[in-house]
Amino acid sequence: MNLFDVYPIYDIEPVKGYGCRLVDKEGVEYLDFYGGHAVISIGHSHPHYINRIEKQLRNLGFYSNSIINPLQSKLAQKLGELSGYPEYQLFLVNSGAEAIENALKLASFATGKKGVIAFNQAFHGRTSAAVAVTDNPKIRAAVNPGDHVCFLPMEDLKAVEAVLSENNTCSVIIEGIQGIAGINVASVPFLKGLRDLCSKYRAVLILDEIQSGYGRPGKFFAHQYAEIKPDIITMAKGMGNGFPVGGLIISPEFEARHGMLGTTFGGSHLACCAALAVLEVMEQEDLIENARIQGNRLAEHLSCIDQIKEVKGRGLMLGIRFDFDTKKLRQHLLLEEKIFVGSSGDPTILRLLPPLNVNDGEVDQLVSGLTKSLKNEELLIH
């Protein structure tokens, strides 16, 4: 049987990872400033993470959500403490798209309405309700509903209020920082304005922190720079450091009823152990502070490079804009400098999403690899 060929891939086969490094089957080492698409939060193969999952697997790997699983409450408590949302509620799922699917559903259940406001260039996932609020018609199929979604420009509070005042909107959904679009940071006044408008018109404010959360922006969640509290927050990626786990943090105003939401695998013993290990390491190694410090250092160094026209983002979720298509530069970084970086929907923007425990030497290696590559005129095609 062949694989269904939907992913363009590089001819590299990593067989081992440690910290911010990957090693391929020939023994060549790579610096990881992509984190497997913002997933690796505490670094590859962290010993505490391995031990915790291994120990659990020897006892019990999985049972359904019909029995007592104290690891779920332990995770909810730790997450509440570290994220600053102890009074909220947790629903565990397996991926980002599943978190979005459930967040939109919950907002619709709670308000009895159907309309959703999303923003231009947004990416929220590929399943049905999630892809309908993703601003990319190419990945939407006829079976994915979309006529209830209104895409508006970021920063336009007047347009948001005009739609909300029609009174058929159940939720407003926005990324903490737009990732795939090329690292677009919503302004603090815009996020505060959305919070106020959602309260005024009784719409649910959903913050998609799947890529921008979990310490990456130098706070637990990116929206915390605006000091607002959304009604629902979605998480995945960094939450399990590669183990598939996602979740929704839900305001106490939502009342659960049995059967309202559900999933077979969500919140399994192994997933909870992975997620707990991530939080424990984040706390013990002060990784949110490291993300803030190293992110600032990195941004400072990058802004001194002539060919870089703009450095965007917060903490270790950075976008660097050039005035040329970066495809060749990215290939060169990977194949010659042995550094993984991320692309984005905008070909002039590269994304940097390293593990949160990146250190001075690794940041310096990225900066010198990039500086060296930019001396190669052939890569700077305008």
Ligand SMILES: Cc1ncc(COP(=O)(O)O)c(C=O)c1O
């Ligand atoms: C902001 C955001 N939301 C949702 C998703 C979907 O997550 P998943 O691929 O785990 O379904 C992604 C994935 O890149 C994302 O970046």
